[in-house]
């Protein structure tokens with residue numbers, strides 16, 4: 001269990017506390033007295049600036065002169081202010097935590113698909129097209145139940161093969177129908193999924209399964225596409241219809257030819273997420289429409305985290321369902337009968353914490369990083385894994401689209417390193433270039449699909465994304481999941497980390513927490529999720545491998561291994577590079593502020609039961625600003641549009657509003673909606689062209 005994880009300011013220093021977000025109007029924190037020792041770093045920054053693109057050489061300037069002649073010097077050359085990264089940070093709390101026994105599931109069984117009563121062509125397609133021979137546990141449990149025509153509620157860990165668990169019996173039943181299916185009959189099955197990428201992925205799997213049964217036509221509706229072309233496809237006929245709920249409701253309301261007279265299957269994948277996203281109303285509209293057309297139907301709900309909250313959805317959509325939970329099956333086998341009885345009697349009296357199964361080969365880590373050091377630590381981690389180690393493919397989660405856009409640009413410019421950043425004679429030990437991609441709900445659909453496909457196929461690379469990529473996506477060979485902002489629930493944590501270590505593979509995850517957020521580790525432990533600590537200092541040592549961040553000091557001996565002082569210097573040089581890039585134009589400063597504001601907005605939306613861990617008042621605005629490459633805490637956040645707000649005509653919220661409790665739910669709904677929108681509103685959305693590395697535009 002985590003220790004010392006108090007709500008606020010674990011080890012926070014009095015000076016730091018003073019500058020916390022107390023004023024609703026965001027008065028900037030008072031300036032710290034510069035200490036003479038900072039000169040070392042100021043000099044480092046000067047060196048770094050000399051190497052930076054387009055920045056004029058800077059001479060070290062005595063502190064007094066900087067203060068006295070500020071106006072004068074601002075006229076003649078830009079004022080360079082250097083980060084004191086390692087000063088006045090809150091202490092990193094010690095985490096004394098007992099390892100918890102995680103819930104385990106066996107992914108594979110030794111049973112083959114040929115043991116099931118399936119069409120021989122379907123079995124050969126599974127074997128030859130999908131290259132699969134033996135069933136996973138969830139497939140072994142679920143397929144026979146669904147073949148019997150029963151409704152089911154299916155829970156099994158991420159990456160355990162749930163798509164085929166419903167896909168195989170669906171295809172088996174449709175191909176064997178007495179009167180052969182006609183395209184013009186319309187949907188026989190409806191598959192609801194929360195995101196467009198997942199819709200595409202499920203469609204792809206269906207297409208493969210249907211190879212021998214060409215008369216059954218699958219189709220996808222997912223927003224972002226032209227409504228007209230979707231209507232045309234609906235008119236021609238789609239027998240297995242895969243859709244996001246919002247988009248389907250749009251068509252139910254506006255497309256005359258859509259009907260569900262033959263629909264005998266309803267599958268809701270990631271069922272709990274569909275509820276979280278506030279799609280409940282949409283699902284109700286869909287269920288009413290289906291019921292109006294046909295009374296009997298086979299219904300299936302699936303997820304890795306079917307929590308109690310899904311009961312409501314199960315009640316209205318399932319009929320006498322079979323409940324399949326692979327972890328529970330294993331627990332039953334492992335526990336002696338007497339213990340089971342004891343637990344049964346005690347669990348009837350108390351509500352148990354929800355425990356989720358984590359893939360066995362997934363190693364989970366957390367790192368506690370003071371806000372000021374977050375950006376350099378993230379950068380060092382990316383460099384360490386994706387530049388100086390081979391064959392890593394990484395997904396990094398952020399809490400808003402604006403952060404993804406901002407960090408994508410910043411990391412491409414500063415880390416991916418154009419030739420201008422390489423010092424002649426100081427080449428890096430690795431010539432591997434970093435490839436960054438980004439994915440979020442505010443991108444045009446065409447680009448989203450392109451990025452998704454590119455990352456799907458690539459063997460390496462770094463994908464920066466929002467939770468739009470957290471659910472269901474099956475991206476092979478991902479070795480690291482990084483969560484820069486902790487997710488709002490352990491269930492979401494499970495889904496994010498579940499993008500790696502799929503179907504028995506190895507994988508790793510890293511959760512970045514601020515010192516004040518250390519309590520999250522105990523929260524995870526209370527759900528039987530085991531995370532080990534990775535030390536920030538260790539992460540930063542990978543900067544020693546990159547000479548672009550070396551501080552050149554006359555008379556300095558050659559770098560020796562992991563000298564902590566030199567690591568700190570390099571971290572400071574890197575932070576200065578970030579700050580220089582951000583402050584190189586008004587546009588980039590504005591962009592950083594917008595990203596910071598979206599971070600703060602998202603921070604206010606943590607649920608009430610996590611407010612003791614994530615309270616906006618625990619944040620030190622000046623320190624957080626550093627993690628956005630800003631030199632100081634911005635004063636004018638109110639002048640910026642709120643995260644997730646799309647229309648310019650909307651009244652802009654005051655900063656005080658951001659801090660109001662009541663704001664939280666609405667903001668969360670807005671942010672999430674923007675991620676998962678039906679896509680019908682593309683006309684009013686901001687047009688965004690794909691920015692290629694090195695050819696980036698600064699949004700105005």
Ligand SMILES: Nc1ncnc2c1ncn2[C@@H]1O[C@H](COP(=O)(O)OP(=O)(O)OP(=O)(O)O)[C@@H](O)[C@H]1O
Nearest residue numbers: 132134135136158159160161162163304472474503
């Ligand atoms: N029996 C099997 N043997 C080997 N690989 C399989 C088997 N069944 C499915 N797979 C593969 O496992 C991967 C994960 O499957 P899938 O995406 O259906 O998992 P999931 O349980 O739905 O995950 P999530 O909970 O994250 O949505 C896919 O690449 C799929 O092709």
